[in-house]
Amino acid sequence: MATELAERARNAVQDRAELPGMSLMEHLDELRKRLVHSILYLLVGCIAAGVFIGKLTAFIQRPLTDINLKLTQVHPTDAINFDIKTALVFGAIFASPFILYQVWLFISPGMYSNEKKYVWPFMSATVGLFLAGAWFGYRYVLPQAMVVLVQGFGRNFNHMIGIEEYTGFFLAVILGLGITFELPILIFFLALFGIVDAKFLLKHFRYAILAIFLVAAVICPDPSPIGMTIFASPMLVLYFIGVFVAFFVHPDRRKKKLAAKES
Template sequence: MSDVIDKAREAVQERAELPGMSLMEHLTELRARLIRSSIALVLCFFVAYIFHEKLFAIVTAPIDALHYPLNYTHPTDPLNLYLKTSLYGGAIISAPFILYQIWLFISPGMYSNEKKYVIPFMTATVALFFGGAYFGYHWVLPSALKMLIGDFGHRFHPIITIEDYNSFFLSIIFGLGITFELPIIIFFLALFGIVDGRFLVKHMRYAILIIFIIAAIICPLPDPLSMCLFAAPMLVLYALSVGVAFAVSPKKKELPA
């Protein structure tokens, strides 16, 4: 851990010597990026709301396949569900633009040869998130519903509210989508010199232990084989992250005069 802290300090000190903006200029730039991202999110929200019925059908398809109706306990619950679904849909549509705004904000603190990663960063971030969401939507969520309602709850009459289902849906879809962003996180840590490929290989046994703990938490089935099937994609992602770290870990750079 001390090695990571030392590397982080060196990376911060090294980049602090690069020419940059003042604090007020950074705050002004951040404000502009936040305003543009917010406008994009609002516009995409309205676009998504036009198709809220179709989005709702996509969200509820896994539980509809089990023929369990959704219930609500408050008159505003259906409207809130449509609004939330449209908001999440708008966030997904506007994500590339928002990510680009994030990149434009952090790019002044990067070396010129590091800025070439913008297109791979954008593409990989979106692709990995959708990969994790797809994995959760088509395998994890249906299996979890079938086990929890069909196997453990078959003796009881399920009363599933739309709020409960929506929370369960989002925890799996967004949780796995974010989990699949591991190579991107490692990419930036390696890019800034905080970790490198050798560090990740050295501590691989701890990473494997953490991955299996996460797999045991999110796996809807109790048997070890199912847990291994859920851990397998994360192990592949960690291996990919090691390769990314070796590819982008900076050598000791000579600062420009």
């Protein structure tokens, strides 16, 4: 499987070699410009998040407050660090459409003109899938994790959950699931550049299922097979959505469609 993927990647790179190129300095200058713009958008997003910092920190703590627990400040700087991290995370979320647009502007010179039409579907799907994964984690994973870990395994102990520890756990779940839900976007680009196609993905779907259940076993707070299946189900759906996307965007299909129109 790895050898087949490497061969497809080499063919895709050779196919792209026909595109008009940029010099190394031009690439570096373009990268610097996009990074500066992205940082500025991130700063604006953080300022906007800072305006609503009280509501946002309460939003983060809700999985705990729902089971009548409060965070414990064990260091004098914990509270201010919590506010700063909250502003950074939500600032990045607020700025993500603009940052993604900068990413698209950086990679677009290496794409064919007919491929650039995917910019708005790409941005919408990327942001939407990330937010869907984050919402799934916040709505289902975190509350269930708090119940299982605190009221289940920790029922015989006093609970003093530190701000730093909870923040790290919260971000791991939310960001992890948000990134995991980007699976169709990853497949989209692999198919767009001709590295994989729908046939390849269906042929190796057993390996994908194994990988998905391994991820579900890591993020699922319930160690039972039923719990892991519940968490793996959305990722399986996303994988087959990716297969559907790959079928339509693979270069071979688009070339055949173009040839049919010309004939």
